[in-house]
Amino acid sequence: MSATETLPGAAAAAPRTIPPVDRESRRLGFRLTLPTQLLVLFIAGFPLLMQLYISLTDWSPLDGVGWWKAWESWNSFANYTDLLEDRRWWGALWRTFIIMLVCVPAEFLLALGLATLFMDDFPGKRIFYSILLMPMMVVPAVAGYMFFMLFQSGGPFNGILSALTGMDIRIAWLSDPTLALVAVMIADIWQWTPLMFLILLAGLVGVPEDQLKAATLLGANWRQRFFTIMLPRIKTIMVIALAIRVIEIFKIFDTLYIMTGGGPGVATETISVYIYKVTTQDLIWGYVAAIALVILIALSVLAVFAMKRMEAAKNGGRA
Amino acid sequence: MRRSPAFEIFRYAAIALALALTLLPILWMVSMAFKPIPEWSATGADLTWIPRAPTLDNFRFVFGESTSDLIVALERTAWRPILASLLSAVFGTIIAMVCGTAAAYGLSRFGSGKNLPLALIQLRLFPPMAVMIPVMIMWAFLGLIDTWWGLALIYGIVTLPFAFWLMKTFFDEMPREIEEAALVEGCSRFRVFMKITLPVMRAPLASSALLVFILNWSDYLIALLLTTKNWVTIPVYMASLSSSMTGQLYGAKAALGLLAAIPPVILGIAIQKHLVRGLTFGALKQ
Amino acid sequence: MTTIRLENLVKRFGDFTALKTMDLEIRDGEFMALLGPSGCGKSTTMNMIAGMEDPSGGRILFDGRDMNGVPMGKRGVGFVFQNYAIFTHMTVRQNLAYGPKMRGMSRSEIDRRVKNIADFLQLTPLLDQKSAKLSVNILQRLAIGRSAIVEPAIFLLDEPLSNVDAAFRAVMRTELKHLQKQFKQTMVYVTHDQLEAMTMADRIAVMDHGVLQQVGTPLEVYNNPANIFVAKFIGAPGMNLIAGELAETDRGLAVDLGSWGVSPPLSDDLAAAARAAGSRAVQYGFRPEEATLGSERKGLRARVTFVERIGARTIVHAESGQAVKVVTENDVGFSIGDVVSIVPTPAAVRLFDAASTAAIRGG
Numbered sequence: 001m002s003a004t005e006t007l008p009g010a011a012a013a014a015p016r017t018i019p020p021v022d023r024e025s026r027r028l029g030f031r032l033t034l035p036t037q038l039l040v041l042f043i044a045g046f047p048l049l050m051q052l053y054i055s056l057t058d059w060s061p062l063d064g065v066g067w068w069k070a071w072e073s074w075n076s077f078a079n080y081t082d083l084l085e086d087r088r089w090w091g092a093l094w095r096t097f098i099i100m101l102v103c104v105p106a107e108f109l110l111a112l113g114l115a116t117l118f119m120d121d122f123p124g125k126r127i128f129y130s131i132l133l134m135p136m137m138v139v140p141a142v143a144g145y146m147f148f149m150l151f152q153s154g155g156p157f158n159g160i161l162s163a164l165t166g167m168d169i170r171i172a173w174l175s176d177p178t179l180a181l182v183a184v185m186i187a188d189i190w191q192w193t194p195l196m197f198l199i200l201l202a203g204l205v206g207v208p209e210d211q212l213k214a215a216t217l218l219g220a221n222w223r224q225r226f227f228t229i230m231l232p233r234i235k236t237i238m239v240i241a242l243a244i245r246v247i248e249i250f251k252i253f254d255t256l257y258i259m260t261g262g263g264p265g266v267a268t269e270t271i272s273v274y275i276y277k278v279t280t281q282d283l284i285w286g287y288v289a290a291i292a293l294v295i296l297i298a299l300s301v302l303a304v305f306a307m308k309r310m311e312a313a314k315n316g317g318r319a
Numbered sequence: 320m321r322r323s324p325a326f327e328i329f330r331y332a333a334i335a336l337a338l339a340l341t342l343l344p345i346l347w348m349v350s351m352a353f354k355p356i357p358e359w360s361a362t363g364a365d366l367t368w369i370p371r372a373p374t375l376d377n378f379r380f381v382f383g384e385s386t387s388d389l390i391v392a393l394e395r396t397a398w399r400p401i402l403a404s405l406l407s408a409v410f411g412t413i414i415a416m417v418c419g420t421a422a423a424y425g426l427s428r429f430g431s432g433k434n435l436p437l438a439l440i441q442l443r444l445f446p447p448m449a450v451m452i453p454v455m456i457m458w459a460f461l462g463l464i465d466t467w468w469g470l471a472l473i474y475g476i477v478t479l480p481f482a483f484w485l486m487k488t489f490f491d492e493m494p495r496e497i498e499e500a501a502l503v504e505g506c507s508r509f510r511v512f513m514k515i516t517l518p519v520m521r522a523p524l525a526s527s528a529l530l531v532f533i534l535n536w537s538d539y540l541i542a543l544l545l546t547t548k549n550w551v552t553i554p555v556y557m558a559s560l561s562s563s564m565t566g567q568l569y570g571a572k573a574a575l576g577l578l579a580a581i582p583p584v585i586l587g588i589a590i591q592k593h594l595v596r597g598l599t600f601g602a603l604k605q
Numbered sequence: 606m607t608t609i610r611l612e613n614l615v616k617r618f619g620d621f622t623a624l625k626t627m628d629l630e631i632r633d634g635e636f637m638a639l640l641g642p643s644g645c646g647k648s649t650t651m652n653m654i655a656g657m658e659d660p661s662g663g664r665i666l667f668d669g670r671d672m673n674g675v676p677m678g679k680r681g682v683g684f685v686f687q688n689y690a691i692f693t694h695m696t697v698r699q700n701l702a703y704g705p706k707m708r709g710m711s712r713s714e715i716d717r718r719v720k721n722i723a724d725f726l727q728l729t730p731l732l733d734q735k736s737a738k739l740s741v742n743i744l745q746r747l748a749i750g751r752s753a754i755v756e757p758a759i760f761l762l763d764e765p766l767s768n769v770d771a772a773f774r775a776v777m778r779t780e781l782k783h784l785q786k787q788f789k790q791t792m793v794y795v796t797h798d799q800l801e802a803m804t805m806a807d808r809i810a811v812m813d814h815g816v817l818q819q820v821g822t823p824l825e826v827y828n829n830p831a832n833i834f835v836a837k838f839i840g841a842p843g844m845n846l847i848a849g850e851l852a853e854t855d856r857g858l859a860v861d862l863g864s865w866g867v868s869p870p871l872s873d874d875l876a877a878a879a880r881a882a883g884s885r886a887v888q889y890g891f892r893p894e895e896a897t898l899g900s901e902r903k904g905l906r907a908r909v910t911f912v913e914r915i916g917a918r919t920i921v922h923a924e925s926g927q928a929v930k931v932v933t934e935n936d937v938g939f940s941i942g943d944v945v946s947i948v949p950t951p952a953a954v955r956l957f958d959a960a961s962t963a964a965i966r967g968g
Contacts, residue, residue, distance in 0.1 A: 029430065117334060232694045
């Protein structure tokens with residue numbers, strides 16, 4: 001935790017205290033933060049060490065020995081080297097990236113377009129806004145089931161396609177490797193465009209109206225105002241929105257697992273689904289621990305980056 | 320700014336399309352939830368958008384009442400999973416809010432726990448799947464597997480970052496004059512926190528608690544890993560309905576999905592104006 | 606370099622009429638102040654000139670050309686916003702170059718213009734600074750420069766000094782007036798501060814409740830207010846007004862001011878005008894600066910209620926049913942409760958019709 005002391009954001013995050021910070025308040029501050037500190041330690045400190053230890057062994061809960069005796073199956077760094085050659089892992093990672101590269105930009109552009117339509121007042125704005133936010137509040141597992149139903153070969157999605165084309169379309173979306181991935185992406189875009197919309201709209205309405213008027217008076221047309229005033233002004237907000245979604249994509253599980261279970265085959269297996277399957281079906285937990293640690297380290301780097309941007313956004317937002 | 324009629328037409332058309340796409344999956348599930356068995360799998364030209372013979376049988380079925388069409392008997396009814404979801408989400412929310420609020424106040428006012436903002440952001444970033452091995456081992460050791468309190472504990476920890484960050488931004492914004500006045504009156508700082516600050520912050524506390532509750536209620540993966548039978552939550556129960564039966568119980572699952580989806584959607588709309596702040600960790604305040 | 610004419614200009618927002626049939630000509634190169642309390646329609650008027658709002662009726666003419674339907678970007682209007690609306694995510698140079706760039710001017714032309722305007726406004730050393738942290742007078746210059754660079758026909762300024770510290774306003778006023786003289790631009794300046802209008806404007810258009818009350822040079826408006834509103838609004842403090850009735854006395858026409866006594870006889874011009882106007886109920890007005898205080902029994906009699914000493918001048922508040930203020934150069938030693946005699950300078954006395962509130966003017 002010493003790294004946080006040198007982080008500029010951490011100092012700014014702790015605003016001025018009531019002077020003078022006497023002993024009473026220091027003690028109270030310590031007591032108030034203690035439960036949270038203990039919980040963080042409970043979930044991060046000890047488990048990380050445990051995970052590191054197990055990741056160096058072949059331990060499995062089926063071994064019949066406690067995890068502390070995992071050294072009996074010590075394998076040095078075999079799990080990590082295995083990971084380099086694990087094609088299923090690389091496939092899952094690759095698929096996760098594909099989903100990210102399709103969904104995040106799609107969500108971003110759709111949300112940005114929608115947000116620009118919601119910048120000024122018009123009749124019905126409030127109710128439309130509330131409805132458009134609904135998908136992100138639907139329990140992801142339930143959303144998964146919604147799309148599972150939609151994409152049945154006799155389901156409404158094909159029904160609409162049939163109605164549009166006049167042919168009887170019976171595409172088996174979820175049993176075709178490519179289409180299943182497409183379906184999963186559609187579900188993700190459906191559920192998370194609203195989040196992006198919510199954040200980007202908050203940014204856009206924060207762009208001072210006078211600046212837009214000033215630009216108009218100087219001869220800027222709508223497109224020029226958009227690119228020279230609006231976008232630069234919400235740059236940090238866009239970074240935050242994108243960062244949040246990129247991180248969430250790494251977690252993608254509920255919706256996808258209910259829709260396809262990672263299948264057909266491994267066609268929609270993402271890293272979370274892969275880890276889940278290795279955990280619950282293959283039960284080689286030593287290996288899982290190794291994968292998990294790699295992901296944790298990668299995301300920690302992202303965390304520091306995101307944190308800095310958020311502090312920058314906050315400081316910039318007040319100017 | 321003035322807008323042309325052409326723009327207005329375009330705007331309403333685009334929004335209408337977005338609304339249609341947004342509502343289609345939701346309305347389909349609602350429709351399914353009220354369909355009798357024969358309409359569940361009607362396809363092609365027979366596809367029923369609106370139930371022809373709307374019925375509450377699906378809901379009766381999942382709550383264990385016998386219905387005319389569904390004669391299969393359920394291993395267990397929806398009552399227990401609903402109870403599990405409620406208990407784990409509510410107590411998880413209590414854990415997160417109590418610890419998060421206290422810590423946020425400690426940091427905001429007394430500068431204690433300067434490591435927490437970053438530590439909790441990291442906690443929030445980690446895919447739950449990547450920390451579940453130790454959690455499963457620890458929970459098994461502590462006898463917390465398949466209990467609502469075990470679930471509540473992990474929920475409390477997982478949503479702690481949201482509670483902490485939201486309350487921190489609210490405390491940072493709260494004017495201190497009220498507290499300082501009470502301090503001058505001779506109140507202890509802890510009394511000021513309990514008797515002045517918390518009552519003043521009622522509304523932010525409520526919004527934060529609702530957001531945390533929504534997040535807890537929405538979990539699937541953790542419950543899938545940490546519960547097995549007695550205390551499975553609604554999403555786990557919903558997903559398991561088909562595997563134990565012959566074929567998909569579309570209508571019954573849709574009814575369950577609807578029950579699970581309604582609370583967060585309503586609560587989410589209620590706390591709309593704090594959503595941005597809550598989900599961006601205070602980086603943005605709407 | 607443009608003459609602006611507003612003809613029968615009307616603006617309604619639903620049932621609310623923000624501006625009632627306004628006619629106004631703003632001359633080429635003139636510094637015109639639109640002055641009035643908030644909600645008087647001055648900002649609405651300016652927004653319509655800029656094209657940010659459409660008139661509900663009437664016309665706006667730039668050099669005889671009807672601006673109706675011309676979008677705001679194409680009117681050739683420079684606009685200085687209350688908060689200057691500087692693009693804080695850009696440098697000073699990018700701010701200045703914004704207009705020319707949007708109009709698709711060539712790089713060399715943009716550079717030339719930026720250089721000229723920066724030299725002119727003494728912004729050259731700051732060109733590559735981020736504009737977010739500039740001081741407010743630099744921001745004002747930058748805002749003007751950013752508009753001026755596209756050579757607008759007219760400049761509109763929306764209360765640019767209202768966010769500035771009182772101490773700094775005098776500096777900003779001087780600088781603004783100076784810039785206007787150099788640019789020789791037609792400028793319309795919206796303000797609720799009569800001091801700003803008086804010190805900077807060539808002419809002032811006083812507005813209230815969506816109605817244009819009076820147009821004139823600062824001195825005209827100050828000396829000969831067209832009605833009671835203008836009389837009270839202009840000047841600090843505003844004109845004293847006492848209700849009374851015209852009364853013939855042995856020394857000529859005067860005003861019976863009730864408990865104040867009878868006013869000194871009116872000047873011949875004013876008396877003639879008052880007789881011609883025919884109405885007996887009037888408001889008797891005089892500037893606080895245009896009266897002397899004494900203790901003899903020859904002027905308006907009132908009791909001192911408050912003595913406000915503001916350095917070189919002293920404002921004596923006196924009351925007899927209604928309150929008046931008199932500004933004296935030095936403290937004449939009255940204190941609260943004293944009975945004083947107020948003698949308005951005869952030539953500075955103004956009469957207003959009590960019913961119509963309009964001024965009764967001689968000659």
